Amino acid sequence: MADTVLVTGGTGYIGGEVIDQLLAAGKTVHTTVRNKAKSEARLRERWPDAGERLKVFQADLMSDDGWAEANVGCDAVAHVASPFPLGVPKDKDELVIPAREGTLRALKFAKEAGITRFVQTSSAAAIAYGQPEKDHFDYTDWTNLAAGVPPYIESKTVAERAARDWVALHAPDMIFCSVNPVAVFGPVENDDLSTSVEMVKQLIDGTIPALPNMGICITDVRDVARAHVAAIEGPAEKVRGERFPTSTDFLWIEEMAKIARERAPEHSRKVATRRMPDWVVKLLAPFVPAMKQVKGELGNVRNVSGKHTEEVLGFTFIDPAQTIEDTVRSLVDKGIVKV
Ligand code: NAP
DSSP, X not given: OOSEEEEEOTTSHHHHHHHHHHHHTTOEEEXXXXXXXXXXXXXXXXXXXXXXXXXXXXXXXXXXXXXXXXXXXXXXEEEOOOOOOSSOOSSTHHHHHHHHHHHHHHHHHHHHTTOOEEEEXXXXXXXXXXXXXXXXXXXXXXXXXXXXXXXXXXXXXXXXXHHHHHHHHHOTTSEEEEEEESEEESOOSSSOOOHHHHHHHHHHTTOSOSBOSOEEEEEEHHHXXXXXXXXXXXXXXXXXXXXXXXOOOEEEHXXXXXXXXXXXXXXXXXXXXXXXXXXXXXXXXXXXXXXXXHHHHTTOOOEEOOHHHHHHHTOOOOOHHHHHHHHHHHHXXXXXXXX
């Protein structure tokens, strides 16, 4: 059992929830942030009673500084930090390099500190892309980079592959596994929104004027964190080498909008009801970056199964309608969206 866990990227949506659950389970948590002066006060505000059980270290994915100190005294690592921007960078290396180098750096310092359990936050991005002939995926599938995929998808696939190759070569005794979430929604803590939640925000604040013909699988941030904690705590023989997709149902945006309207009607007055025709998406794509991303997903079904994770880690995912309702309510309750 791990007593002290390093969580990289404590300022993030998922990193914060992982810290929350670890502290609630009585663990001591070390966390890395890019800018300690800027972020530590906000973290202490969220966990005012953590005291010495929460230690904050400054460490960037692209530099060795701070990583050795952050690992001292830890038994396990949840490596969550990775760039996840809203837009698409011109140069894919802005994402691919920090994702890969940062993961290898986190692994190397963990090994040097004698840490034997390492959970990487990968993504369904490393599972379900570049295979146009398929619409159902599970933990055995890998994104096909040869098909040409967007930079974020590439960054997550390259980082997970690099981690697995590194462990096989340099730390074969390490108990390594990945958690591979689909789009993560759920309650938010503050207005520093993850890219995934930004989409729900835009749905309920009316920024999305009509609903494009695209869909996604969704997972709840509390389940994503729970999978990390279970992977840290679970028996080595169940966890070693595993991939743990967290995912519930595939939903079209239209279905998500309907759920929001039904379950939180007072907050969903600005949710679009009209369908955006495919030709409008295609027309706007050259001019509006968000539409370019939507265009690539028009009509695509990417159903990623989380069943394996539920079976191996032994818990049941939160109902996706509940997740959507809780996301909407927390965005409004925290004053992030005015409806
Ligand atoms: P987020 O809120 O944007 O968090 C990203 C975290 O990574 C932040 O703490 C950020 O630090 C840190 N980070 C980025 N670049 C860094 C760098 N160069 N050096 C150090 N830290 C850096 O996003 P999230 O949704 O929680 O995502 C966390 C992880 O989950 C990522 O690996 C992402 O790929 C994965 N994931 C997310 C989803 C989703 O739908 N949200 C789905 C699948 C997988 P700053 O605060 O300093 O920027």
